[in-house]
Amino acid sequence: MSSSAHKHFLHSFSSTYQILLLAAFLFFSCGKKAETSTEKKPVALQYAQGFEIFQGTDFWEIHVTQGYTGAEKTYRYLVLEENSTADSSGFDAVVQLPISKVVVTSTTHIPHLDLLGVTDLLAGFPNTPLISSPTTRELIDAGKVTDLGTGVSANPEMVIDLQPDWMMISTLGEDLRYLDLFAQAGIPALINGEYVEQNPLGRAEWIKFTGILLGKYEESVTVFEEIEKAYQDAEKLTASLSEAERPKVLSGVMYQDIWYAPGAESWGARILENAGGAYIFADQSGTGSLQLNYEFVLDRGLETDLWIGSSDFPDLQTMGNAEPRYQAFKPWKNGQVYTYTGKKGATGGLEYFELGYVRPDLILKDLIKILHPELLPEYELYFYQKLP
DSSP states (O other), X not given: OOHHHHHHHHHHHHHHHXXXXXXXXXXXXXXXXXXXXXXXXXEOOSSOOSEEEEEESSEEEEEESOSSTTOOOOEEEEEEOTTOOOOOTTOSEEEESSOOOEEEOSGGGHHXXXXXXXXXXXXXXXXXXXXXXXXXXXXXXXXXXXEOOSOGGGOHHHHHXXXXXXXXXXXXXXXXXXXXXXXXXXXXXXXXXXXXXXXXXXXXXXXXXXXXXHTOHHHHHHHHHHHHHHHHHHHHHHTTOOXXXXXXXEOOEEETTEEXXXXXXXXXXXXXXXXXXXXXXXXXXXXXXXXXXXXHHHHHHTTOSEEEOOTTOSSHHHHHHHOGGGGGSHHHHHTOEEESOSOBOTTSOBHHHHHTTTOHHHHXXXXXXXXXXXXXXXXXXXXXXXXX
């Protein structure tokens, strides 16, 4: 081979080698990029058991494992950051940030918007008179929130007309048949299962679920940590109480000869225990509502110290007239009956049912004030009031 031919061969070989090397580099770089775009890491939750969070480079995944009581399906939601390149196939709903308007369907979702400073994103709600939040009521009065009627399940077409960036459903199961309809209309419908949680702070931690959907996860963590600290600080006040120092507490009401009261593992019973009360049905297991006969309750509760959670009667006399058997109990005779009707919204909604899930610290402090007033001498009841 001549010298010039040899040089030409080496040059061609070198060029070809560089091209192959570059192609290989690009191939592996692209492969690596594709891999990192789907890479995600779990984000720990402290108390909530009904959902899981995973964070990627430009996306979030939320897996709702307990969307409602007895749920067998896990719902997988994808939340895309702005300009995300993540693969969005195979999810039950996909949310694209940023968000401009939302629909929520439970009053318990309203405080999430308030606490995260985005109340003005609310575009629709079923039965708006139930809402107590002053900030939200201003929007309603200004005509900025569409009333969806008595239930979203009856008005899916109104939701579709609004075209929100997402809607949040709190369901007992009956609204599930509309999920496909909303999906076909391009509206991400996400199930919030906070009510299934029985740990008071577990319910409150669902604000992180909402935070991710709004692009405000860090803010939601800050809000939750403040609530958690307030709850734990209050809980410490009763931690050293002996059994003898814990007043006996009756709870529940009669309906058609059945006495309904919180089960021992329920959210309400746990807060009562944390508040330093001796719940007389603490041996009656269940996370939901107990159904007891009157004779059993009379035997257990006749000589209790206090009665907490007696429906929404306005006063003792009305309560006693509605069900004369209530008058046999010592708390009724002594005027030691408390109910959660202390704060009502402008249109009659009870703030307890709206704010209580995300602010268990306020409920706990109310109950400590009732059971052990000396532990919180300066505190004034927020949700609860003694029946006159």
